[in-house]
Amino acid sequence: MKDYVVIITGAGSGIGRASALKLAEAGAKIVAVDFNQTTGEETVSIINKKGGDAIFIQADVSEEKDVIRYVNYATETYGRIDIFFNNAGVLQKFSKLADIDTTEYNRVMEVNVKGVFLGLKYVLKVMEKQGSGSIINTASSAGIRPEHSTAAYSASKHAVIGLTKSAAMEYVKNGIRVNAICPGGVETPLTNAVPTMLQESGYVPEEFPNMRMGRFASPEEIANMVLYLASQKSNYMTGSIIAVDGGLTI
Template sequence: MELKNKVAVITGAGSGIGRASSIKLASMGAIVVLVDFNKETGEETLKLVIEQGGEGIFIQADVSQREDVQNYVNKAVEAYGRIDVFFNNAGIIQKFAPFTSVEESEFDRIMSVNVKGIFLGLKYVLKVMDEQGFGSIINTASTAGIRAEHSVAVYSASKHAVIGLTKGAALEYAKKGIRINALCPGGVQTALTASVTEQFEKGGYVPEEIPNMRIGRYAAPEELADMVAYLASEKASYMNGSIVVVDGGLTL
């Protein structure tokens, strides 16, 4: 399952699944274009990639801003001529709260990154891939995109929207050599999940129901990265519009 000299753009590359996937794809021979809002963590990921013999660049961007998205897409093409793989991954978590106490500003924050960011990434990368006539896109959704999770209704809505965007785009581009799939992680051991525990401890609000990690643990980011690598590769050549759940049985 090689990706030698394939150009892969990864958003949210500074941590968690994005970082693990960046390192994994680079280890398989891909040239990586790392995108993150956090310059320090993004450059740390690039350093890790280079230390293992990989090649790539880092571009700072806010994925909810059209100009930033156009910039990282343009710079990827300027540097390497094409985009073979796009891991449209950047996202944020909602603060756990009863539905009626969620502020409009929180709704806007979640939708801006989790939905608009995915939309803009698709919009501008698909233009490149359509001209090429090939490409693989993986959008990060969530188990919260296929079922509700308690006290994060807005986050759940945003991830349902990611699945809708994935299926809609996959349908349009199915005959154009472009595959578009969505990854639905359950609990993953990342800074985002660590912040959830901190919210419970400091915020004073705990949902009535907590997701059940049926396998007894959170996933390691590397376990999700393996699936990203598979979806990016030709091994997944007949997968398009698929909603791939990697959750240790959480949604059973």
């Protein structure tokens, strides 16, 4: 992947950071996007210290002007976008559907659905002009099979899968591939915050996901699939919804 230009949202931690490091090791130039400037710049610093090529831009993926800005920043700096890892997302506070606060529902949808939509909207324009590109969206095992007490989150990830399939169908003739990964439990700062969320809410779901392998995935294990979908090795794949969940959705 030498000299491929890659945009990664949510690059400051977890799957985003692990994927940025792995793609940089493969020779790609990384445009790291994150709402958190400190962690985003840390990712870039790690890559550059290892001899890679990475730049950071702070952005809120749910704000259209910010999305336009990170897309323009990538093209102005490197001239093209070869890979887009549309990864940024948030979890939902656990609660039954009727108890979900409307503000919480809107927050989840703004980031997980609108953020993915906007990223697709503006990156696809660039890739269409190029006649090539690979996009990987981060959905979730909850987009394949709902989990208890996460109706808003599950709905948002089902929507990501719908956007993925629609984009794959519409842009396949333009040389653009669009696929989605569906992680299950992953050891990230996002999932590490779950115990605190449960404590603060005072609510425990009646069911928890069954981690059939007996453990969460490491971010690096998910990043391996991102690297595969970004590379030429997956050239005949588009519209694929790939569970990387340790058998959670069996």
